[in-house]
Amino acid sequence: MATTTVTQAIVPEVMAELAALEDPKIRAVNERHGDDHGVNLTKLRGVAKNLKIQHELARDLWQTGDTAARLVALLISRPKLYSAAELDTMLREARVPKVHDWLVNYIVKKNPHVEELRVTWFADADPVVASAGWALTSDRVGKAPDGLDLPALLDLIEAEMKDAPVRLQWAMNECLAAIGIHHPDLRARALSIGERLEVLKDYPTPPGCTSPFAPIWINEIVRRQTLE
Template sequence: MTTARDVLRELEALGSEQTRKTWRRHEVPEPMFGVKYGDLGKLQKRLGRDQALAEALWQSGNHDARVLAAMIAEPAAFDVAMLRRWQAETTCYVQTDALITHVGARMAAAATAVVPWLDATTESQRRAGWVLVAHLARESNDLADSFFADLLPRIEREIHGAPNRTREAMNGTLIAIGTRSDALARLATAAARTIGPVEIDHGDTDCKTFDAVAYIAKGREHRAKQEAKAKPKPAAKPRKRDAQ
């Protein structure tokens, strides 16, 4: 049986100062080992879903352990209250994003967690809400387009005054909404043009701010191609010889 202590020792061995430097540029605080995402992905694949181990790793407080915890946690074990509790314990936006990506977006009750976070006052909670909306826009087939269309005026109204990392998430969410359907692409592109350039401080990193109008167009084109490939092909017409 793999224990949290075993995994922490393995994470420590995988860590490097170079990766720690990278994480520090992304506002990640200590404690951390500095493990690359590729190595975390290999551990995730080996460990599978393990809620008990995930909870133990999360409680360690170590950054790499928390990201891995989100990756191996069982979404079905969470309700909205538990998800909100874990998010409140995050110490940086990287942990919040991992939690939303691997747990929040895969919960059956994901949509019910959105509004309380969007109405929150803290940067971290508001970012969690918008990151969750972005995932739902890309991945959920259960929500009507109107759910996302109703949020576009709010993005227009609030994005420039939002905290930096929330602003970054809102810009990404605007793009995600725009790539969902042709109708949303038109609405989101109009919103992006009204908003204009979005200023985001990426710190000492190579990250760039995505131009929403351009990325909506690219994303919609890519998604349309994927949707076309996914459609079942019509049955081939029988040849005359076969029909006889």
């Protein structure tokens, strides 16, 4: 209880520090991507670095509901200390894209309950929650595919990706690319699905970056791998 009281006392200090870093121009850019904060991420990481790992403080910062505070919370957490139930609740609260992405990549992927959560979220009726399940599945496609039914995943992608809500569509598209990149025996089918569905085909891609259109993405990464 004493530890919690101490960390709760620090929360206002952290919130004030983040408020001082608020930049209206950064907020305007972030809001176009669905993120409701205006703190430069390098500076935000600096705040987290100064705090160091403080898991109880992370929990208190998360409870504020503030996006910048939640991002700091994820950076000062101990991923293995969260229960599956806590992470499920946190994901359903994390409607902001950046918080959602950091939670999945920085915390859930390092948590012992990751596979349990992957399976649960993959089948969830909420497309934002389901997108997390697909993101974790993409990770397994590349790192630990044994036990995954990859042809069945391609069947689902082929049937559902075209009309899926945006966040879920992006996650399914990532899985399609991962299958095409990491599994040569399924590459032709992955490329065919991407070409036929044309999801993200016209997505504006900055110079020097790889298009998220799956056929271009797959071919470019495979080309780089052959040069290594």
